[in-house]
Amino acid sequence: MRKLIFNYVQTHKGEILNDWIEQMRQQADERTFTAMSPQMFTKTSSEFIELLISNFTETEREFQAKLTGFAEKIVKFGWPLNVVTLGLQTFRQIVSDGMRKDGLVDRDNFMEFVTEFDHWMFPLNDAIIASYTNTWERTVSLQKIALQELSAPLIPVFEKISVMPLIGTIDTERAKLIMENLLNGVVTHRSEVVLIDITGVPVVDTMVAHHIIQAADAVRLVGAKCMLVGIRPEIAQTIVTLGINLDQIVTTSTLKKGIEEALEMTERKIIEVEEKR
Template sequence: MHRKVPKFVETHLDEIIERWKQLMKEDHGDRFFQIMPDEVVEKTSHEFAGLIVSNLTEDGQMYESKLHDFSERIVRLGWSITLVMKAIENFSDTVYEMLWEAEVINDSNVAEYFEVLNGWIRPLREEVVEAYSNTWERTVSLQKIALQELSASLIPVVDKVSVMPLVGTIDTERAKLIMENLLEGVVRHRSEVVLLDITGVPVVDTMVAHHIIQAADAVRLVGARCMLVGIRPEIAQTIVALGIDLNEFTTTSTLQRGMQEALALTNRQIVEVDE
């Protein structure tokens, strides 16, 4: 019985793949094939069918190695886990249906064949889910590292004036890092005015505003003044709609205007010199 399934898949592979494609089109429309070149669909389908045969004919260690490599490639192709799970289900259904049509499966042996089919489909699903999980964890970890790198230290621009450019989403963990870098930079550079540039922050909500206000309060405690620059029109509308109080801030729309304000606060100004 275990030999009949891989033999059947090998013999009827082209028909299985065509019927599987039709099922995928019925579930997802032509969009499923528009996002993937035909050669990728064909190659992946044959690899998947080969896994079925390997599971039923090769030793466990060799099969697990092939299964892991296949799952990793599927993830790298960028297919969603929902799409992959549906593709596996439809492939299994197609093989099962054709086995019935060929009378390989009948009422007397259906339970046994169901166990055989389930035996190769279950580990494939589990391995794909694990591959996606591992990839997701690596991605999140790399994103956290990238965000930490973007949380640059305070940059001294001119004497007594420093800038901290903020880029990306600000969560609680990153806000803590920003606060530490900000306070260390103020003390180290003896800054009197600090410009927090939020030009690169995509969304300013209540939580982000709270973190910014906390940072400004901390800066005041070490004897410096904090300015908020880079406020885009949509950010200004959000701040007003949320009722966030930034009255204690000096705010400007651009870093350039912020520098002019900062220089004024330190009794300096930018002047044009005739050549």
């Protein structure tokens, strides 16, 4: 029966692929495939079917290498795990229906077919899920490390004046890192005024505002002043709507205005000098 299944899959590979693509497009969340072109989806789907077939023909080491490479690709494309498991179920159904239609599987040998197919598919299913999960966890871990390395540096722009540009979503874990970098930077650079620039923060909700207020309070405790700059009109509207109190923090709409005010706080200002002719 195992050889019968393999021969059918090999000789009907094109039909199986076409049916698989059509059914996956109908059953899976369409957002899964929007990140790639139809040609790329077809190519990736073909690789998936080839991967399933290779479990029949290749050694365990060769199959595992292919499996890891494919898992890394679909993680990069953003395929969720449920799409991978749906793909396996769809493949099984297509093969089962096709072999029945061709008279290769009937009532007499159906249980033998199910037993043999499950004997092949269950370890394959476990291997694919394990490889996908490991790849995803590794990717998330690397992204988290990269985010921590790039996250929230305190940059001295003038003597006694530093800027902390914030980019992306701020969660509790990242807020702790921001607080740590902020306080260490204030002491290291001997900053008297710190500008927290939220131009790159897409959403300011109650939690984000709470973290910013805590950061400003901490800066005051080490003897510096804190300003919040880069407040876009939509962010200002959200802050007012949520009733967030920023009375204790100086705010400006742009970093440029914030630096000008910070210079005044440190008894300096920018003077334009005309060029001599």
